[in-house]
Amino acid sequence: MRTKSFLLFVFAAAFMLVLLQNCRPDKTEPPVNTDPDSLYAGTPVTLTKPFKFPAIEIPTGINLTKEGVQLGRMLFYDPVLSSDSMFSCSSCHKQQFAFSDGGNAFSTNIFGLTKRNSPALFNMVWMKKFFWDGRAATLQLQAEDAMQHELNFIDPNVVAKLQIKPQYVYLFKKAFGRPGDITKEKVSNALTQFMLTLISSESKFDSVMRNQASFTAEESHGFYDLFKQDPALNQQQPGVGADCFHCHASSSGDYLTMIDNSFHNNSLDTSNGFQFPDNGQGAITGNQLQNGIFKTPHIRNIEVTGPYMRDGRFTTLEQVVDFYNEGLKVSATHDPLMKFESQGGLHSLSPQDKADLIAFLKTLTDYRFLTDTSLANPFH
Ligand code: HEC
Numbered sequence: 114m115r116t117k118s119f120l121l122f123v124f125a126a127a128f129m130l131v132l133l134q135n136c137r138p139d140k141t142e143p144p145v146n147t148d149p150d151s152l153y154a155g156t157p158v159t160l161t162k163p164f165k166f167p168a169i170e171i172p173t174g175i176n177l178t179k180e181g182v183q184l185g186r187m188l189f190y191d192p193v194l195s196s197d198s199m200f201s202c203s204s205c206h207k208q209q210f211a212f213s214d215g216g217n218a219f220s221t222n223i224f225g226l227t228k229r230n231s232p233a234l235f236n237m238v239w240m241k242k243f244f245w246d247g248r249a250a251t252l253q254l255q256a257e258d259a260m261q262h263e264l265n266f267i268d269p270n271v272v273a274k275l276q277i278k279p280q281y282v283y284l285f286k287k288a289f290g291r292p293g294d295i296t297k298e299k300v301s302n303a304l305t306q307f308m309l310t311l312i313s314s315e316s317k318f319d320s321v322m323r324n325q326a327s328f329t330a331e332e333s334h335g336f337y338d339l340f341k342q343d344p345a346l347n348q349q350q351p352g353v354g355a356d357c358f359h360c361h362a363s364s365s366g367d368y369l370t371m372i373d374n375s376f377h378n379n380s381l382d383t384s385n386g387f388q389f390p391d392n393g394q395g396a397i398t399g400n401q402l403q404n405g406i407f408k409t410p411h412i413r414n415i416e417v418t419g420p421y422m423r424d425g426r427f428t429t430l431e432q433v434v435d436f437y438n439e440g441l442k443v444s445a446t447h448d449p450l451m452k453f454e455s456q457g458g459l460h461s462l463s464p465q466d467k468a469d470l471i472a473f474l475k476t477l478t479d480y481r482f483l484t485d486t487s488l489a490n491p492f493h
């Protein structure tokens with residue numbers, strides 16, 4: 114009899130406990146989602162910081178999810194985004210050329226030829242301003258600008274064209290939840306998510322920096338004695354100091370992004386007073402002291418992103434190196450880091466030095482990035 118009531122007591126106590134548990138106000142489990150339409154929440158994507166790169170900060174307003182990135186990838190490759198359904202972002206930004214328009218000085222779109230060379234797209238999570246003249250302060254603003262100007266997305270039909278495709282209706286809902294409407298902002302948000310995942314950090318140069326490979330003698334001379342050396346500190350010794358790192362390396366020398374997040378006039382053109390053939394940053398800010406100044410472009414993957422400069426004036430890396438050695442032009446806003454502008458260039462590089470500098474530049478090619486199938490056209 115005693116055991117029986119004891120058992121009853123235990124049973125009742127256990128029951129009370131379960132009840133109490135369920136009534137706890139701070140219960141943190143999310144409610145079970147029974148709405149088949151509301152697949153929102155998304156699978157979070159975490160980007161991995163490559164060796165000696167700065168920390169990754171996802172821009173405000175962007176919630177990086179697998180669904181968002183996948184949608185962005187489809188939109189990037191889909192000509193449905195242009196008002197004439199002929200051009201996609203990938204018409205001018207092609208993976209095998211590190212998302213530049215390899216081979217073309219200018220690119221073609223609905224309106225004809227672009228005014229400037231299509232830049233390579235990668236490592237943008239570490240970039241602060243976009244376009245050659247820096248006119249977009251965030252990647253999402255950039256994507257909106259590209260949709261509007263390159264694809265004539267201003268045409269309201271474009272959203273309507275997406276809305277009638279059940280696959281996109283489903284994918285937008287999956288990426289952004291309810292309501293499942295498609296808006297221009299969601300398109301640029303998804304494109305931004307995809308572009309943030311374009312990370313290039315697996316070149317031979319990276320392997321050497323990680324002690325997993327070594328430079329040839331030529332590459333080593335090209336990097337350590339030329340690219341990375343300041344000639345002013347070496348009294349212009351022959352074979353030392355091509356001085357590229359001041360602009361084509363990160364502002365903190367410890368990082369390997371090779372992005373300085375800055376703007377310079379690298380002495381490509383003469384000026385008439387403060388007027389340049391293309392006023393660049395000055396045309397945006399209205400400050401004539403910034404005329405002729407442009408964003409430092411990528412040096413990573415440089416082997417495949419030609420023709421070079423914002424107007425694609427140089428076809429080969431040989432021409433680029435000749436320019437820095439003996440082709441500089443004097444102008445009103447030249448960068449103080451172009452120390453030899455007044456004498457027309459370094460004049461210190463021998464043919465062997467030039468070849469070695471180029472041998473180094475070619476170690477920056479990241480074949481894994483150029484062939485990564487997860488970044489390729491999903492419709493093929
Ligand atoms: C017709 C060719 C063309 C198309 C199509 C195109 N772009 Fe571009 N893109 C360019 C050119 C040219 C520039 C440089 C313009 C400038 O700086 O004035 C550029 C610049 C950019 C930049 C800035 C990169 C940097 O380092 O500053 C990004 C990002 C970009 N485009 C993404 C896109 C996206 C996303 C799309 C599709 C919505 C797209 N582009 C469509 C030609 C194109």
Ligand code: HEC
Binds near residue numbers: 376407411420422
């Ligand atoms: C004062 C800063 C500065 C220095 C120093 C400098 N560059 Fe540049 N470089 C730039 C800028 C800015 C551009 C883009 C200019 C433009 O198109 O208007 C550029 C463009 C380039 C390009 C073309 C990139 C492309 O995608 O079009 C290459 C290649 C290049 N530089 C290599 C070098 C090498 C090699 C050195 C050393 C010999 C060097 N640079 C020194 C600022 C600099």
